[in-house]
Amino acid sequence: GAVVSQHPSWVICKSGTSVKIECRSLDFQATTMFWYRQFPKQSLMLMATSNEGSKATYEQGVEKDKFLINHASLTLSTLTVTSAHPEDSSFYICSAAPPYGTMNTEAFFGQGTRLTVV
Amino acid sequence: SQQGEEDPQALSIQEGENATMNCSYKTSINNLQWYRQNSGRGLVHLILIRSNEREKHSGRLRVTLDTSKKSSSLLITASRAADTASYFCATVGGGSEKLVFGKGMKLTVNP
Numbered sequence: 001g002a003v004v005s006q007h008p009s010w011v012i013c014k015s016g017t018s019v020k021i022e023c024r025s026l027d028f029q030a031t032t033m034f035w036y037r038q039f040p041k042q043s044l045m046l047m048a049t050s051n052e053g054s055k056a057t058y059e060q061g062v063e064k065d066k067f068l069i070n071h072a073s074l075t076l077s078t079l080t081v082t083s084a085h086p087e088d089s090s091f092y093i094c095s096a097a098p099p100y101g102t103m104n105t106e107a108f109f110g111q112g113t114r115l116t117v118v
Numbered sequence: 119s120q121q122g123e124e125d126p127q128a129l130s131i132q133e134g135e136n137a138t139m140n141c142s143y144k145t146s147i148n149n150l151q152w153y154r155q156n157s158g159r160g161l162v163h164l165i166l167i168r169s170n171e172r173e174k175h176s177g178r179l180r181v182t183l184d185t186s187k188k189s190s191s192l193l194i195t196a197s198r199a200a201d202t203a204s205y206f207c208a209t210v211g212g213g214s215e216k217l218v219f220g221k222g223m224k225l226t227v228n229p
Contacts, residue, residue: 006160032204043206044161078195081184093160097215103223106163106215 002028004096011020013084013117021079021113023094030073031098033036034107035067038091050077091115130226137194141166141207142187148185148211152192155204155222164192169211199229 005027013019025031028091031052036044048058056069066088068080077096081088093113095107131137138196152164155215167174167183167190174181196203206222 032215036164036219042223046209046216046218049216093157095161095217104149104168106166109161109163111160112158 001104002026002096002098002108004030004094004108004110005096006113008113009111010114011116015085016083018080018082019084019115021081021092021094021115023077023079023096025075025096025108025109028099028100030077032097033071033077034095034097035069035079036093036095037078038093038112042092047079052077053106068095078098082113086117089115089117094102121225127221128224128226130228131197131225133197133229135197135227137197137201137225137227139192139205139207139225140189141191141220142189143207143220144188145209147185147209147212149209150181150190151208151210151217152179152181152207153206153219154191156207157203159179161206164205194225197225197227199227201225201227 005026007022018043023032033050035047038044046059048056050056050069050075052071052101069078088106091112093111093112147169149166149168151166153161155161165176165181167181178195183190195197204222204224206219207217207219
């Protein structure tokens, strides 16, 4: 299957700093990428849909100024957690919709990023 | 937002037994997908079933879909210790490509 690379796999940052997470589709062009967060022992919660060349669409309750998403190219989307606080500590996972869409096939997921804010 | 609800939330069985996980959802769907996640890691796609399909097999996996009841089940036969993981159902539908996940189910297969 297609490969989606997410970097870094883990990061520890100080409270008040910003952290950028990258999500790259390595062997296909992804016009749409999705960002999820996952708290321990819970499911994946969709945060936002990232569209290449346009503004991201955020799910209800997700602060767009807190979680900045940029999808500047067909192979890269970034999530920046601004002014991070301990409650932002979580597992963040990206996925990329294949060129033919998720209507007929699975999405491809990155390996996830474990963010710890101290 | 979450749509799917897995039942039960946690299941512990012996190696060799079958494991059944159920998932219910609320809105119309285009397809339903099952994923597996080992502790603290990314997701592995297991199987996709379309809304016009009723049953699908892949190796030791069998998935059923009942759109009238808005439910799906994942059966893992002859379980192995390596099947220990969390399992999630996720749906695509409503004209959107986004994948909405259920709560997940932790499966423990004891050797």
